[in-house]
Amino acid sequence: MENLYFYPTLTEELRERAGFSVSAFGFSYFYDDEYRDLKQKGKNTVKLEDSWESWKIETDGLHLKREITIEYPEVLYGEKGLACKGAIIGTCIIWTNKTLTQMGTILPALEFNSGAIRYVVFEHDFKPGEIKGDLELETILYIKKPAEEVLPEEERLINDSGVNVGVLDVCRLDFGSIYMDFPIQEVNSKQQPLWWLEIGDWTDPRQDLFNEDNLCLYLNSAYDCCPKVGDVIKNSDVLIEIVATAYTMIFQKIMEMECLSQTVNDVDLEPGSISKIMFYFWSGCDTPIDTSSVERMHKTIWLNVAAMLNGGDEV
Numbered sequence: 001m002e003n004l005y006f007y008p009t010l011t012e013e014l015r016e017r018a019g020f021s022v023s024a025f026g027f028s029y030f031y032d033d034e035y036r037d038l039k040q041k042g043k044n045t046v047k048l049e050d051s052w053e054s055w056k057i058e059t060d061g062l063h064l065k066r067e068i069t070i071e072y073p074e075v076l077y078g079e080k081g082l083a084c085k086g087a088i089i090g091t092c093i094i095w096t097n098k099t100l101t102q103m104g105t106i107l108p109a110l111e112f113n114s115g116a117i118r119y120v121v122f123e124h125d126f127k128p129g130e131i132k133g134d135l136e137l138e139t140i141l142y143i144k145k146p147a148e149e150v151l152p153e154e155e156r157l158i159n160d161s162g163v164n165v166g167v168l169d170v171c172r173l174d175f176g177s178i179y180m181d182f183p184i185q186e187v188n189s190k191q192q193p194l195w196w197l198e199i200g201d202w203t204d205p206r207q208d209l210f211n212e213d214n215l216c217l218y219l220n221s222a223y224d225c226c227p228k229v230g231d232v233i234k235n236s237d238v239l240i241e242i243v244a245t246a247y248t249m250i251f252q253k254i255m256e257m258e259c260l261s262q263t264v265n266d267v268d269l270e271p272g273s274i275s276k277i278m279f280y281f282w283s284g285c286d287t288p289i290d291t292s293s294v295e296r297m298h299k300t301i302w303l304n305v306a307a308m309l310n311g312g313d314e315v
Contacts, residue, residue, distance in 0.1 A: 007158040010166025019071025087304040090144030099133030141166040145248040182217040205274040
Protein backbone atom coordinates (compact mmCIF):
# COMPACT_ATOMS: atom_id res chain seq x y z
CA MET A 1 0.00 0.00 0.00
CA GLU A 2 1.34 3.43 -0.95
CA ASN A 3 1.75 6.13 1.68
CA LEU A 4 -1.17 8.54 2.02
CA TYR A 5 -0.27 12.20 2.48
CA PHE A 6 -2.54 15.08 3.45
CA TYR A 7 -0.21 17.70 2.04
CA PRO A 8 1.48 18.18 -1.36
CA THR A 9 4.44 15.91 -2.13
CA LEU A 10 6.76 15.64 -5.11
CA THR A 11 5.05 14.56 -8.34
CA GLU A 12 6.59 13.63 -11.66
CA GLU A 13 5.22 16.82 -13.20
CA LEU A 14 6.71 19.00 -10.46
CA ARG A 15 9.97 17.10 -10.67
CA GLU A 16 10.22 17.87 -14.39
CA ARG A 17 9.34 21.54 -13.92
CA ALA A 18 12.03 21.91 -11.24
CA GLY A 19 14.59 20.32 -13.57
CA PHE A 20 15.89 17.57 -11.30
CA SER A 21 18.95 15.66 -12.50
CA VAL A 22 19.86 12.78 -10.19
CA SER A 23 23.02 10.83 -10.93
CA ALA A 24 23.33 7.11 -10.37
CA PHE A 25 25.14 6.09 -7.19
CA GLY A 26 28.84 5.47 -7.51
CA PHE A 27 30.19 2.77 -5.20
CA SER A 28 33.82 2.07 -4.33
CA TYR A 29 36.12 1.01 -1.51
CA PHE A 30 39.43 2.33 -0.22
CA TYR A 31 42.47 0.14 -0.75
CA ASP A 32 46.18 0.90 -0.95
CA ASP A 33 45.69 4.70 -0.78
CA GLU A 34 43.08 4.80 -3.56
CA TYR A 35 39.38 4.21 -4.18
CA ARG A 36 38.58 1.19 -6.31
CA ASP A 37 35.30 1.36 -8.21
CA LEU A 38 32.71 -1.41 -7.85
CA LYS A 39 30.65 -2.52 -10.83
CA GLN A 40 26.88 -2.58 -10.44
CA LYS A 41 24.73 -5.39 -11.79
CA GLY A 42 20.98 -5.81 -11.52
CA LYS A 43 17.86 -3.67 -11.71
CA ASN A 44 15.45 -3.77 -8.75
CA THR A 45 18.18 -5.20 -6.53
CA VAL A 46 21.79 -4.24 -7.22
CA LYS A 47 24.81 -6.45 -6.63
CA LEU A 48 28.34 -5.04 -6.53
CA GLU A 49 31.31 -6.68 -8.20
CA ASP A 50 35.01 -5.97 -7.71
CA SER A 51 37.25 -6.52 -10.74
CA TRP A 52 40.13 -7.08 -8.28
CA GLU A 53 38.07 -9.79 -6.54
CA SER A 54 39.25 -8.63 -3.11
CA TRP A 55 36.36 -6.48 -1.77
CA LYS A 56 34.19 -7.65 1.10
CA ILE A 57 31.64 -5.38 2.75
CA GLU A 58 32.49 -6.76 6.21
CA THR A 59 36.22 -5.99 6.02
CA ASP A 60 36.49 -3.17 3.47
CA GLY A 61 33.34 -1.14 4.07
CA LEU A 62 31.71 0.89 1.30
CA HIS A 63 32.11 4.39 -0.14
CA LEU A 64 29.20 6.00 -1.99
CA LYS A 65 28.80 9.16 -3.99
CA ARG A 66 26.05 10.82 -5.98
CA GLU A 67 25.21 14.29 -7.30
CA ILE A 68 21.88 16.08 -7.68
CA THR A 69 21.19 19.19 -9.72
CA ILE A 70 18.01 21.29 -9.49
CA GLU A 71 17.79 23.78 -12.33
CA TYR A 72 14.72 25.66 -11.09
CA PRO A 73 14.53 25.16 -7.30
CA GLU A 74 12.15 28.12 -6.96
CA VAL A 75 9.42 25.93 -8.48
CA LEU A 76 9.38 23.88 -5.26
CA TYR A 77 8.21 26.85 -3.17
CA GLY A 78 4.95 28.68 -2.84
CA GLU A 79 1.31 27.83 -3.43
CA LYS A 80 1.96 25.31 -6.22
CA GLY A 81 5.10 23.82 -4.71
CA LEU A 82 6.03 21.70 -1.72
CA ALA A 83 7.02 24.26 0.91
CA CYS A 84 6.26 27.83 1.93
CA LYS A 85 8.33 30.57 0.32
CA GLY A 86 10.08 31.29 3.58
CA ALA A 87 11.01 27.67 4.23
CA ILE A 88 14.11 25.72 3.18
CA ILE A 89 13.88 22.32 1.50
CA GLY A 90 16.73 19.94 2.19
CA THR A 91 17.88 16.71 0.57
CA CYS A 92 19.10 13.63 2.41
CA ILE A 93 19.55 9.89 2.02
CA ILE A 94 17.88 7.56 4.49
CA TRP A 95 19.74 4.25 4.70
CA THR A 96 18.38 0.99 6.11
CA ASN A 97 20.30 -2.20 6.85
CA LYS A 98 17.71 -4.92 7.49
CA THR A 99 20.22 -7.64 8.35
CA LEU A 100 21.52 -5.70 11.36
CA THR A 101 18.15 -3.94 11.92
CA GLN A 102 19.57 -0.42 11.84
CA MET A 103 19.13 2.78 9.88
CA GLY A 104 20.57 6.27 9.59
CA THR A 105 20.66 9.49 7.59
CA ILE A 106 23.28 10.79 5.17
CA LEU A 107 23.40 14.57 4.78
CA PRO A 108 25.01 16.33 1.80
CA ALA A 109 28.77 16.68 1.85
CA LEU A 110 28.46 19.81 -0.27
CA GLU A 111 25.63 22.18 -1.25
CA PHE A 112 25.93 25.35 -3.30
CA ASN A 113 24.18 27.55 -5.84
CA SER A 114 25.56 28.64 -9.18
CA GLY A 115 23.23 31.34 -10.33
CA ALA A 116 19.73 29.92 -9.89
CA ILE A 117 20.89 26.30 -10.14
CA ARG A 118 21.18 24.23 -6.96
CA TYR A 119 23.91 21.59 -6.65
CA VAL A 120 23.92 18.85 -4.00
CA VAL A 121 26.75 16.34 -3.55
CA PHE A 122 26.58 13.26 -1.34
CA GLU A 123 29.66 11.35 -0.25
CA HIS A 124 29.69 8.84 2.58
CA ASP A 125 31.78 6.00 3.99
CA PHE A 126 30.33 2.96 5.72
CA LYS A 127 33.08 1.61 7.93
CA PRO A 128 34.03 -2.09 7.91
CA GLY A 129 31.49 -4.02 9.97
CA GLU A 130 28.99 -1.14 10.07
CA ILE A 131 26.57 -2.78 7.62
CA LYS A 132 26.07 -6.35 6.46
CA GLY A 133 23.98 -8.33 3.99
CA ASP A 134 21.87 -5.58 2.42
CA LEU A 135 21.43 -1.83 2.12
CA GLU A 136 18.50 0.35 1.05
CA LEU A 137 19.16 3.98 0.08
CA GLU A 138 16.15 6.29 -0.15
CA THR A 139 16.90 9.80 -1.40
CA ILE A 140 14.27 12.27 -0.21
CA LEU A 141 13.33 15.94 0.01
CA TYR A 142 12.33 17.24 3.44
CA ILE A 143 11.53 20.48 5.25
CA LYS A 144 14.95 21.51 6.52
CA LYS A 145 13.75 24.78 8.01
CA PRO A 146 10.09 25.85 8.34
CA ALA A 147 8.92 29.29 7.30
CA GLU A 148 8.41 31.86 10.03
CA GLU A 149 5.30 33.08 8.24
CA VAL A 150 2.76 31.01 6.32
CA LEU A 151 0.89 33.02 3.72
CA PRO A 152 -2.89 32.46 3.34
CA GLU A 153 -2.45 30.73 -0.02
CA GLU A 154 0.17 28.38 1.50
CA GLU A 155 -2.00 26.93 4.26
CA ARG A 156 -2.28 23.57 2.45
CA LEU A 157 1.52 23.16 2.55
CA ILE A 158 3.32 21.32 5.36
CA ASN A 159 5.55 23.59 7.43
CA ASP A 160 7.03 21.22 10.02
CA SER A 161 10.76 20.64 10.30
CA GLY A 162 12.01 17.21 9.18
CA VAL A 163 8.88 16.16 7.28
CA ASN A 164 9.40 14.13 4.09
CA VAL A 165 7.90 15.92 1.07
CA GLY A 166 9.08 13.66 -1.72
CA VAL A 167 11.10 10.60 -2.68
CA LEU A 168 13.55 10.99 -5.57
CA ASP A 169 14.44 7.30 -5.79
CA VAL A 170 15.24 4.13 -3.87
CA CYS A 171 18.34 1.97 -4.44
CA ARG A 172 18.52 -1.55 -2.95
CA LEU A 173 21.76 -3.47 -2.67
CA ASP A 174 22.36 -7.12 -1.85
CA PHE A 175 25.86 -7.83 -0.53
CA GLY A 176 25.39 -11.58 -0.27
CA SER A 177 25.49 -14.11 -3.06
CA ILE A 178 22.18 -15.94 -3.11
CA TYR A 179 23.79 -19.38 -2.68
CA MET A 180 25.85 -18.12 0.27
CA ASP A 181 22.65 -17.55 2.25
CA PHE A 182 22.67 -21.30 2.79
CA PRO A 183 24.79 -23.05 5.38
CA ILE A 184 26.93 -25.09 2.96
CA GLN A 185 29.02 -28.17 3.61
CA GLU A 186 31.29 -29.72 1.01
CA VAL A 187 31.73 -33.49 0.83
CA ASN A 188 33.84 -35.69 -1.42
CA SER A 189 32.33 -39.11 -1.91
CA LYS A 190 31.25 -41.06 -4.99
CA GLN A 191 28.89 -42.99 -2.71
CA GLN A 192 26.81 -39.85 -2.15
CA PRO A 193 24.66 -37.82 -4.60
CA LEU A 194 25.88 -34.63 -6.29
CA TRP A 195 23.94 -32.55 -3.77
CA TRP A 196 21.24 -32.76 -1.15
CA LEU A 197 19.47 -30.51 1.34
CA GLU A 198 19.06 -31.66 4.90
CA ILE A 199 16.10 -30.04 6.65
CA GLY A 200 15.95 -30.40 10.41
CA ASP A 201 12.99 -30.84 12.72
CA TRP A 202 11.73 -27.25 12.87
CA THR A 203 9.57 -26.05 15.74
CA ASP A 204 8.60 -22.72 14.15
CA PRO A 205 10.38 -21.27 11.07
CA ARG A 206 9.53 -17.78 12.30
CA GLN A 207 11.83 -18.39 15.27
CA ASP A 208 14.16 -21.25 14.30
CA LEU A 209 17.51 -19.93 13.12
CA PHE A 210 18.69 -20.24 9.53
CA ASN A 211 21.76 -22.31 10.42
CA GLU A 212 23.21 -25.80 10.16
CA ASP A 213 21.07 -27.04 13.05
CA ASN A 214 17.94 -26.53 10.96
CA LEU A 215 19.06 -26.88 7.35
CA CYS A 216 22.24 -27.48 5.38
CA LEU A 217 23.06 -27.67 1.68
CA TYR A 218 25.63 -30.34 0.80
CA LEU A 219 27.70 -30.13 -2.41
CA ASN A 220 29.74 -33.14 -3.49
CA SER A 221 33.08 -32.22 -5.05
CA ALA A 222 33.74 -35.85 -6.01
CA TYR A 223 31.85 -35.12 -9.23
CA ASP A 224 33.33 -33.04 -12.04
CA CYS A 225 30.00 -31.28 -12.45
CA CYS A 226 29.96 -30.05 -8.83
CA PRO A 227 29.00 -26.39 -9.31
CA LYS A 228 31.06 -24.89 -6.51
CA VAL A 229 34.32 -25.85 -4.83
CA GLY A 230 35.48 -23.56 -2.05
CA ASP A 231 34.78 -20.00 -3.20
CA VAL A 232 35.00 -20.89 -6.89
CA ILE A 233 31.82 -21.31 -8.96
CA LYS A 234 32.59 -23.90 -11.63
CA ASN A 235 29.13 -24.28 -13.19
CA SER A 236 26.58 -21.51 -12.57
CA ASP A 237 23.83 -23.33 -14.51
CA VAL A 238 23.97 -26.36 -12.21
CA LEU A 239 24.23 -24.09 -9.16
CA ILE A 240 21.07 -22.25 -10.24
CA GLU A 241 19.18 -25.55 -10.50
CA ILE A 242 20.34 -26.67 -7.07
CA VAL A 243 19.62 -23.38 -5.29
CA ALA A 244 16.20 -23.00 -6.95
CA THR A 245 15.21 -26.53 -5.92
CA ALA A 246 16.48 -25.98 -2.37
CA TYR A 247 14.50 -22.76 -2.01
CA THR A 248 11.41 -24.56 -3.33
CA MET A 249 11.84 -27.30 -0.71
CA ILE A 250 12.15 -24.73 2.08
CA PHE A 251 9.07 -22.82 0.94
CA GLN A 252 7.16 -26.11 0.73
CA LYS A 253 7.94 -26.88 4.36
CA ILE A 254 6.99 -23.33 5.43
CA MET A 255 3.67 -23.79 3.62
CA GLU A 256 3.12 -27.17 5.31
CA MET A 257 3.61 -25.46 8.68
CA GLU A 258 1.07 -22.77 7.64
CA CYS A 259 3.57 -19.94 8.04
CA LEU A 260 3.75 -18.68 4.44
CA SER A 261 1.63 -15.54 4.94
CA GLN A 262 3.64 -14.39 7.95
CA THR A 263 6.89 -15.20 6.15
CA VAL A 264 6.27 -13.23 2.96
CA ASN A 265 4.71 -10.28 4.84
CA ASP A 266 7.43 -10.08 7.53
CA VAL A 267 5.00 -10.59 10.41
CA ASP A 268 6.47 -11.51 13.83
CA LEU A 269 9.71 -12.87 12.34
CA GLU A 270 12.76 -13.18 14.56
CA PRO A 271 16.04 -11.73 13.16
CA GLY A 272 18.11 -14.50 11.56
CA SER A 273 15.19 -16.94 11.49
CA ILE A 274 14.41 -19.22 8.56
CA SER A 275 11.32 -17.20 7.69
CA LYS A 276 13.23 -13.90 7.96
CA ILE A 277 15.87 -15.05 5.47
CA MET A 278 13.18 -16.35 3.15
CA PHE A 279 11.37 -13.02 3.42
CA TYR A 280 14.54 -11.25 2.25
CA PHE A 281 14.69 -13.59 -0.73
CA TRP A 282 10.97 -13.15 -1.49
CA SER A 283 11.10 -9.35 -1.29
CA GLY A 284 14.21 -9.22 -3.50
CA CYS A 285 12.59 -11.14 -6.36
CA ASP A 286 11.82 -9.25 -9.57
CA THR A 287 9.46 -11.99 -10.80
CA PRO A 288 6.59 -12.68 -8.35
CA ILE A 289 6.76 -16.19 -6.90
CA ASP A 290 3.68 -18.23 -7.85
CA THR A 291 2.72 -20.55 -4.97
CA SER A 292 -0.43 -21.91 -6.64
CA SER A 293 1.40 -25.18 -7.35
CA VAL A 294 4.79 -26.73 -6.64
CA GLU A 295 5.64 -26.70 -10.36
CA ARG A 296 4.84 -22.99 -10.77
CA MET A 297 6.61 -22.12 -7.55
CA HIS A 298 9.77 -23.91 -8.68
CA LYS A 299 9.69 -22.24 -12.10
CA THR A 300 9.27 -18.70 -10.71
CA ILE A 301 11.91 -19.29 -8.03
CA TRP A 302 14.26 -20.55 -10.75
CA LEU A 303 13.73 -17.34 -12.77
CA ASN A 304 14.68 -15.21 -9.76
CA VAL A 305 17.66 -17.31 -8.69
CA ALA A 306 18.98 -17.23 -12.27
CA ALA A 307 18.61 -13.45 -12.40
CA MET A 308 20.34 -13.03 -9.04
CA LEU A 309 23.25 -15.34 -9.77
CA ASN A 310 23.66 -13.86 -13.23
CA GLY A 311 23.61 -10.33 -11.81
CA GLY A 312 20.25 -9.34 -13.28
CA ASP A 313 21.12 -10.32 -16.87
CA GLU A 314 18.54 -11.84 -19.19
CA VAL A 315 18.11 -15.58 -18.73
